[in-house]
Amino acid sequence: MSAYTIQPSKIPAFPITGSDELFPIRRVFCVGRNYSEHAREMGHDPDREPPFFFMKPADAVVSADGVINYPPLTQELHHEVELVVAIGKDGFNLSPEVALEHVWGYGVGVDLTRRDLQAQAKKMGRPWDWAKGFDEAAPCSALTPVRATGHPEAGWIWLRVNGVERQAGDLADQIWAVNEVISHASKSVKLKAGDLIFTGTPAGVGSLKVGDSVQAGIDGIGKLAFTVGPRLD
Ligand code: MN
Numbered sequence: 001m002s003a004y005t006i007q008p009s010k011i012p013a014f015p016i017t018g019s020d021e022l023f024p025i026r027r028v029f030c031v032g033r034n035y036s037e038h039a040r041e042m043g044h045d046p047d048r049e050p051p052f053f054f055m056k057p058a059d060a061v062v063s064a065d066g067v068i069n070y071p072p073l074t075q076e077l078h079h080e081v082e083l084v085v086a087i088g089k090d091g092f093n094l095s096p097e098v099a100l101e102h103v104w105g106y107g108v109g110v111d112l113t114r115r116d117l118q119a120q121a122k123k124m125g126r127p128w129d130w131a132k133g134f135d136e137a138a139p140c141s142a143l144t145p146v147r148a149t150g151h152p153e154a155g156w157i158w159l160r161v162n163g164v165e166r167q168a169g170d171l172a173d174q175i176w177a178v179n180e181v182i183s184h185a186s187k188s189v190k191l192k193a194g195d196l197i198f199t200g201t202p203a204g205v206g207s208l209k210v211g212d213s214v215q216a217g218i219d220g221i222g223k224l225a226f227t228v229g230p231r232l233d
Pocket of ligand 1: 200
């Protein structure tokens with residue numbers, strides 16, 4: 001086998017609750033709209049249209065236990081707390097009935113969004129990548145295996161900024177349940193062990209500013225906390 005011409009990057013890997021092992025991250029899929037109240041606050045009809053997806057780079061997933069810098073190019077950095085699904089087994093064209101067999105575990109993540117860039121992209125018919133896929137755009141809690149969490153069908157999901165509640169909802173209010181989200185994603189691509197799926201956010205998304213303290217959690221799954229660091233630009 002030929003040698004690499006430059007040193008290859010390390011595979012992004014993530015801490016696991018109660019273990020010294022790491023979860024290797026392959027790709028990050030995110031569901032665009034998955035709670036009715038959030039669909040309405042973004043100006044959309046929350047009818048049960050098929051879920052749509054966008055992606056973040058695997059190394060945008062960072063541990064949410066310190067400082068997350070305020071990214072460049074935006075005046076409107078938004079928080080979106082989400083249930084994160086970690087895929088542990090490859091699968092293609094999965095039915096909702098078998099989809100959960102492919103879940104390794106769960107976590108809590110924040111889909112950080114440069115909302116002003118996203119609004120511009122929507123208006124101009126451009127892709128969302130620059131709004132969603134920047135460095136540190138996906139702070140996440142440690143991941144917890146299914147054997148400890150089960151498969152959550154309900155549970156309070158919340159986010160506070162400086163102690164004030166911004167987002168609150170229940171996993172039971174997801175338009176598409178986890179097994180359905182996995183099934184849909186697996187019809188588009190071969191899901192692989194190591195893939196993460198951010199499953200959408202409840203209502204109450206809003207702006208973060210430098211110095212804000214963010215706490216978020218999902219009952220039975222985990223919690224995270226980080227501070228918004230200085231602007232990078
Ligand atoms: Mn989101």
